[in-house]
Every structure is written in C-alpha cells, then in structure tokens.
Amino acid sequence: MAARSIDEVLAEHTDSLMALPGVVGTAVGLCDGERCIKVLLADSTTATRRRIPSRLDGYRVVAEVTGTIKPR
DSSP states (O other), rough: OOOOHHHHHHHHHHHHTTSSTEEEEEEEEETTTEEEEHHHHHHHOHHHHSSSSEEETTTTEEEEEOOOOOOO
8 A cells, every 4th residue: 555645644743733732834945855744833832832743644744933924
C-alpha cells in the first residue's frame, strides 16, 4: 500500500490543528530541503507548542510563529 501524500495528510489533520488555541493556519513547506507540514501560530507560548505533534503520518511538523493572520 502506497504512503499517503503530504497534501492528503495535511487535509486530514487541518481541522484538528486549527482547533488548537493559538493556531492560525497550516501549510506545506520546506524544512531542511524536505517537504514538511507547517503549523502557523499567533504567538510562541509553551502551552501551544506542546500541543503541536512533531510528526503526522511520517511527515515532520514544524511550528512557525507568524502572528495573527487577517483576511484583506
């Protein structure tokens, strides 16, 4: 059975990640030259960072502080 793509994994987990306090977005990005899942945070609190998994279905997850994201 083939492994799921990073896009499929992100689509499956975005709702649960976005439900975490302080999370303002998710994305696929590059981490050390490899594709990874980025979890975008409003701020860098220890409580929020503890809730972010380090891996999802084999893909690395990286928390990145972007601040609040507002639509234009």
